[in-house]
Amino acid sequence: MVNLLAAILENIAEGLIAVDKEKKIMLVNKTAEKMFGLKTKELLGKKISTLPLEDEEGKSVPLQQLPVARVLSSKKIINSKSLFIRNNQTRIPVSITASPIKANGEVLGGVSIFRDISEEKQIDKAKSEFIYIASHGLMTPLSVAKLYLEGLQKKEYFNNAPKDIKDYFTEIYKSNTRSIALVRNLLSVSRIDQRSVKDNPETVNVSSLMKKIIKEMDPIAEKNQVSLSLEKSKTKIPPIVIDPLRLREVVENLIANAIKYNVPGGQVNVIIGKEGEKLLLRIKDTGMGISAKDKNKVFSKFYRAEKAMIKNTEGTGLGLYVVKSYVEGWGGKIFLESEVGKGSVFTLTIPMRTG
Amino acid sequence: MKKILIVEDEIPYQRLLQDQLLAEGYDVIGANDGKAGLDMAKQEKPDLILLDIRMPVMDGVTMLLSLRKDTYGKSAKVILLSNLEPTDEMTRKIAKAKPAHYLVKSDIELYDLLGKVKEQIWQKH
Numbered sequence: 001m002v003n004l005l006a007a008i009l010e011n012i013a014e015g016l017i018a019v020d021k022e023k024k025i026m027l028v029n030k031t032a033e034k035m036f037g038l039k040t041k042e043l044l045g046k047k048i049s050t051l052p053l054e055d056e057e058g059k060s061v062p063l064q065q066l067p068v069a070r071v072l073s074s075k076k077i078i079n080s081k082s083l084f085i086r087n088n089q090t091r092i093p094v095s096i097t098a099s100p101i102k103a104n105g106e107v108l109g110g111v112s113i114f115r116d117i118s119e120e121k122q123i124d125k126a127k128s129e130f131i132y133i134a135s136h137g138l139m140t141p142l143s144v145a146k147l148y149l150e151g152l153q154k155k156e157y158f159n160n161a162p163k164d165i166k167d168y169f170t171e172i173y174k175s176n177t178r179s180i181a182l183v184r185n186l187l188s189v190s191r192i193d194q195r196s197v198k199d200n201p202e203t204v205n206v207s208s209l210m211k212k213i214i215k216e217m218d219p220i221a222e223k224n225q226v227s228l229s230l231e232k233s234k235t236k237i238p239p240i241v242i243d244p245l246r247l248r249e250v251v252e253n254l255i256a257n258a259i260k261y262n263v264p265g266g267q268v269n270v271i272i273g274k275e276g277e278k279l280l281l282r283i284k285d286t287g288m289g290i291s292a293k294d295k296n297k298v299f300s301k302f303y304r305a306e307k308a309m310i311k312n313t314e315g316t317g318l319g320l321y322v323v324k325s326y327v328e329g330w331g332g333k334i335f336l337e338s339e340v341g342k343g344s345v346f347t348l349t350i351p352m353r354t355g
Numbered sequence: 356m357k358k359i360l361i362v363e364d365e366i367p368y369q370r371l372l373q374d375q376l377l378a379e380g381y382d383v384i385g386a387n388d389g390k391a392g393l394d395m396a397k398q399e400k401p402d403l404i405l406l407d408i409r410m411p412v413m414d415g416v417t418m419l420l421s422l423r424k425d426t427y428g429k430s431a432k433v434i435l436l437s438n439l440e441p442t443d444e445m446t447r448k449i450a451k452a453k454p455a456h457y458l459v460k461s462d463i464e465l466y467d468l469l470g471k472v473k474e475q476i477w478q479k480h
Contacts, residue, residue, distance in 0.1 A: 136409075136438060136439060139460075139461055140365060140438055142461060143368070143438060143460035143461045144365060144367050144368045144371075146460075147368060147371050147372075147460070147465055148367070150464060150465035150466070151371050151374070151375060154375075154465070180461045183461075
């Protein structure tokens with residue numbers, strides 16, 4: 001008599017491993033055996049940490065960080081796409097979905113499904129490389145155009161040119177500047193994906209940097225009929241070690257959004273302070289707000305909320321992705337609170353390095 | 356008169372720079388790839404070299420590392436011009452080839468570029 005349930009588990013085309021409450025392996029299906037290059041009898045009864053799982057850097061994953069171990073305490077489903085199975089000389093990127101085994105109101109253990117995502121990762125990598133190469137190619141003619149436009153501006157006859165010539169020129173120059181910004185955004189995204197972002201930390205006086213940025217962005221705020229203000233908390237913020245260009249990119253991105261997606265007569269408030277040992281940055285606006293549906297997605301690549309697209313066709317959908325990547329790269333967190341029709345608040349907390 | 360060598364494969368870019376630098380009163384010579392640039396640098400011993408990074412035959416960083424092995428080239432003043440911010444690997448290579456400055460073409464205004472040239476060319480070692 002064939003045990004149907006056992007046969008089903010054995011033949012699932014994805015790797016399946018179940019552990020008991022003590023995190024000891026109690027079931028390994030055929031696919032998991034193949035993926036790990038290990039036999040069931042070598043794994044049964046052993047702690048889940050015996051599985052050859054590595055992180056991006058090739059380091060072994062500690063027991064408490066393994067998804068199937070985490071579900072035992074969290075009691076919720078956990079997904080991971082950043083781990084690899086080490087099978088002799090090969091590393092297989094896997095998507096792991098772990099869930100607690102619940103019965104009669106009790107957690108009996110955890111079950112983990114492993115899916116080979118090599119192809120997915122390859123496609124992703126090819127996309128990033130394409131963006132990188134294309135952006136690089138695009139930057140060249142844009143830089144040349146920029147140079148010639150600036151060279152023209154220096155010419156004597158340009159200064160004496162009729163107004164409409166100068167206006168046409170200004171539009172060309174603005175267009176060129178926008179294109180350069182877009183290509184640079186694309187480049188940032190592709191380099192984040194390819195993990196080749198060079199972080200250049202320096203000692204930065206955050207308060208002065210913020211004052212400078214606000215001053216530079218005042219004209220844009222004015223043009224959009226929005227007031228821009230900076231509030232500093234009473235506690236003094238010490239100079240911190242951070243990449244000033246990246247920090248600037250983050251802040252400029254958030255403020256630009258707050259201005260862009262605002263209403264005439266609206267406000268943008270930038271607040272800096274400390275939250276314990278962390279730097280706190282808050283950007284509040286009285287703009288169109290972000291719906292609950294979009295809140296989770298706005299930080300992903302190329303995502304643009306529908307309302308935003310209607311208001312402004314130029315956005316690339318890359319800004320918040322870049323912001324989140326940088327902030328998380330610094331070990332920080334970004335939070336979003338928003339209400340449609342009222343406005344949004346972006347809060348960043350960044351651990352402060354002082355030396 | 357101070358002499359500047361522009362090593363750049365993008366001819367329109369080189370031409371504009373040349374026009375601007377001539378107008379500022381410098382003597383200007385040019386090459387369109389790293390190898391030609393290296394030979395010209397060793398031969399002409401310019402007071403400043405504007406060096407593009409991505410070029411055919413030999414790229415800017417390779418040219419610079421080679422240049423530093425020469426008696427004149429060891430302390431030649433160089434400003435690197437790139438379309439991109441440096442990657443980790445490139446920064447390490449450039450750090451090995453000190454002293455050099457690194458500017459991103461799309462990031463820098465012409466006015467500031469000329470300012471940088473002036474600053475570097477007149478700076479005492």
